Amino acid sequence: MSCQTPIIVALDFPGREAALALAARLDPARCRVKVGKELFTRCGPDIVETLQRQGFEVFLDLKFHDIPNTTAMAVKAAAELGVWMVNVHCSGGLRMLSACRETLDGIHGRRPLLIGVTVLTSMEREDLAGIGLDIEPQQQVLRLAALAERAGLDGLVCSAQEAPALKTARPRLKLVTPGIRPAGSAPDDQRRILTPRQALEAGSDYLVIGRPISQATDPDQALAALVAELG
Numbered sequence: 438m439s440c441q442t443p444i445i446v447a448l449d450f451p452g453r454e455a456a457l458a459l460a461a462r463l464d465p466a467r468c469r470v471k472v473g474k475e476l477f478t479r480c481g482p483d484i485v486e487t488l489q490r491q492g493f494e495v496f497l498d499l500k501f502h503d504i505p506n507t508t509a510m511a512v513k514a515a516a517e518l519g520v521w522m523v524n525v526h527c528s529g530g531l532r533m534l535s536a537c538r539e540t541l542d543g544i545h546g547r548r549p550l551l552i553g554v555t556v557l558t559s560m561e562r563e564d565l566a567g568i569g570l571d572i573e574p575q576q577q578v579l580r581l582a583a584l585a586e587r588a589g590l591d592g593l594v595c596s597a598q599e600a601p602a603l604k605t606a607r608p609r610l611k612l613v614t615p616g617i618r619p620a621g622s623a624p625d626d627q628r629r630i631l632t633p634r635q636a637l638e639a640g641s642d643y644l645v646i647g648r649p650i651s652q653a654t655d656p657d658q659a660l661a662a663l664v665a666e667l668g
């Protein structure tokens with residue numbers, strides 16, 4: 438089933454039951470779902486297969502970051518699981534990113550979109566300084582975007598705040614943006630945030646939204662309000 442909205446709902450739950458309970462209230466025509474580190478570590482590939490059988494396109498968000506061979510083989514395993522999108526950290530470097538691209542290119546049939554994580558949306562300038570990078574987040578994102586483009590990746594994970602600069606500098610790359618918060622809602626641990634509408638207007642292709650839906654008193658209503666806001 439082809440999904441008609443840019444919304445990807447993050448199923449950040451501690452187990453199968455809670456994740457599938459939310460999925461049961463979602464329509465695969467109106468959103469995609471993301472399986473991340475917590476849910477995958479608890480439930481394994483089975484949760485991905487279950488969601489796919491229910492008609493969802495799945496973004497497997499394990500943010501692989503390792504030596505080139507190990508990362509490429511992990512991406513291959515994700516492709517064989519049939520996921521729609523998989524991500525790796527751009528900071529793994531050009532050889533790692535290229536190894537992932539080449540491995541996916543060697544697979545016949547449907548391949549997942551290969552997306553590079555730039556600077557986590559939870560990080561601001563002082564967090565980068567803390568890891569030895571004396572640079573604005575947007576500048577670092579643009580540097581890593583150049584690397585991703587060179588390696589032939591399909592897109593980037595970044596903040597929607599960087600979308601205008603990226604759409605100019607790297608128009609081929611799809612932009613996957615977490616750090617989405619409806620106006621007035623708590624930022625939680627996120628730092629580089631925009632509202633859903635601002636993100637779309639800035640040039641985001643996909644909006645990753647977790648707690649504003651998963652922790653809402655009425656997740657259906659929260660998703661419907663987001664879809665309505667996006668028009």
Ligand SMILES: O=C(O)c1cc(=O)[nH]c(=O)n1[C@@H]1O[C@H](COP(=O)(O)O)[C@@H](O)[C@H]1O
Binds near residue numbers: 615
């Ligand atoms: O790759 C990701 O999906 C990701 C990258 C990033 O820079 N920031 C980020 O928040 N994410 C993920 O996006 C989701 C955001 O969740 P909420 O902050 O609850 O909306 C979480 O599952 C994060 O793991």
